[in-house]
Amino acid sequence: FAFQTDLQKTDMDKSEEDYYKLAFETGVPQSQILQLTDAFRKMIRLGRRSNPKKQHLKEFVTKDELQSICPQIDWSYILDKVLQETGYVKYHKLPIIIERRNELRQRCAEYREILTEIDGGSTLRTIAIMDFLREQQKNTLNVHTFETNDNFNSSSQPHFDEQCIKRLKDAFPWTLERHYIRSHVNETHKTEVINMFNEIKLTITNSIPKIKSLNEEEKNFMKYKISKMGIFALYSDQNASQQKENLSTVFQYPIREDNYYTNEFYIRKAKYIDTLKAQLHKYNPSLTGSLSRLVSAYYATDENRIYVYPGLLQPPLYYENGSLASKFGALGWIISHEIMHGIGIQGVLYDENQNKRTSFNALLSSGLKHLNALCLSRQYGYYSYTALKAFRTDTQEEMLADNDGLKASYHTYKRLLKKFSNNVSQDNHESLESDRLFFLSSAQAMCGHHGEVILAQNAVAMPHVLEKFRVIGAFVNSRRFARAYGCPVGSPMNPVTKCDAW
Structure with a gap:
């Protein structure tokens, strides 16, 4: 049932109060309160399980066996009614699986007992209707006025x-x-995303040999895994x-x-x-x-592939005629972030075919990644709603991907800018203006607004830190950002000590 049936008395009283409030707000007359009360009591009784924590084996039964276990229901009618709509012509031959045989038999007997009472059928219909309304209230449009703090987003x-x-x-x-x-989206957009992905991969593979803490074997491994990484760009078939x-x-x-x-x-x-x-x-x-229209991107570990969905191709994440700075500042950072997961703390422990790597070098590489992340954990731990998870591995993975991804996307944009201008360097003013646009685009792509309830949940459940601190955290560690905006050394956005994760 949508109404919980195994609550303590105080919570059950609140649940019953919500039940009546829902009924009256959706038009049930006050004169029906006795029928509502009877339905609520029977719903609580029907909803209780004999032993909810006990493991129950599943078993195959025939339709005749199911009919003997629960004769109160015309199972032939039910199955025909439901399965005919699927268009699957062989549904009569489908296996039937049940679990908790004895509880099913007991539950059916309880329904039969209610049906034999005066107005028993009406009571069951009331239960079904109220349960349906409660499901709408919980998951769709709530008839009550929501406080701002309960809102998923901000009060705006x-x-x-x-x-x-x-x-x-x-x-x-x-x-x-x-x-x-x-x-x-169209094929031109698809090609553009694939090209951005390939250019960022090139930047990363070219930078790996410069990592002094890695030995040659690990450098070669990372370069090879990145080179074999694939991409699902926007859609496979329009x-x-x-x-x-x-x-x-x-x-x-x-x-x-x-x-x-x-x-x-x-x-x-x-x-x-x-x-x-x-x-x-x-x-x-x-x-x-x-859904392809999701505003989402992720790295699939088992495929060594990143997925970039077309929901990302809209402002402020993407502008049709945007500059290199704006495109790599926003969408480029997202793509770079996902690529970096392939060679993160856990990523280096698996090869391009998802085979586990247990060599000393693999463990050492993962350990070094983790050491780099500790600096970020100490830094991010001071940010709101972050302290409880700053030292968790999944959060460290996200912080590393943000910082390393921002750097990779920035260097890709600068390399392409030079390439497309025939190696003619910008003057200092133009360069700073372009860099400011890069970081501005990155920040705008990460805007987020949440109510207090979601903020509290985010503090524990989500591996990412809040969008605001994803931006601040990565920018604080970027010397290029400090130079672009002229942040004095020792100021909040340009501290003397930075976490150089990559």
Whole structure:
């Protein structure tokens, strides 16, 4: 159930209070309070598990066996009703898996007992409706007024708007993706991202021999792993989202402008059917997987490949006619960051084929990376919402990737700037202005606003530090930044002691 059924008394009282508030705010008359109370009590009873912590083996059963375990339900009707919508013609032959056989039998008996009571069927319908409404309240549009601190974003982004947009994306993912890709990206963009990736790789491989702390074997390993690293740039097939949209179940249902709850019912049902369809059919492209329009990039360790999604190709992360400084300051830093994960604390312990490296040199290389990260941990530990995780390996990986990635992207931009100007150097004023644009673009790409609840969660759960401190932390360690903005030695943004991670 969406309502938790195993809470302590104080929390259960609060849950019951929320239950009534939800019912009355969605139009249930006060005169129905006795029916609501009866439904809540029975929901709590039905929701309790005999031994929730006990491990239960899964077992295969036939439909006849399932019918004998739980005769209160017409399983033939249920399975036909659900599986017919998947378009999978052989569903009668699919295996049926259950777990907790005795608890299932007991639960069905409890439902039968309720059904034999006066208005028992009405009580079960009330439970189903209230559970459905609670699910909407938790995951979509909350009928209550949210405090700013509960908001995912800052007070400048109303919770209603944020959740409404999020739900629209969840309901029609492939439609929105199709329109986004067609309006924002093309083969020229794809080529540009691949070229940026290759140029940054070249910068990194050229800089590896200059790392004095590494022996030749580790230098060669890093260069080879970087050279073999691949990229998924924006999309594999521009028509994939159209094909996924054609397969989506949601378009088979009536979506009405004036009936939010009916729409939500159909949207949830469609998502469930699509999940079944993806498991039963070998669709290519699959109905599952990451959305291409996500504003996201990541390094896939098991593939030695970085993924750059087209959601990144929009301001302030990318400008169509932007300069080298703006493109490498923002998108270039993101790409560099992901490349650096391939040779991070954990990255150097795996080769390009994901084989574990256990040699002394591999362990030494990882240890040296970790030592470099300790300087960053001490520095970042003073930043808000960071102290609890500054010395965690996953956070150290992110801090290293930020600092090393910024340096790699900067040197790539400077090298290409010189190359495209036929090796004619800029005068000092032009050079500083261009560098300032590079760092400004980096900072703007990392803007973020969060409510207090998310800030508190971020302090522990997320490996990244807050966007503000990702920028400050990396810039503080950049001599190029200090020079571009004329920061005096010893000032907050140009301390005497810097963490030189790379």
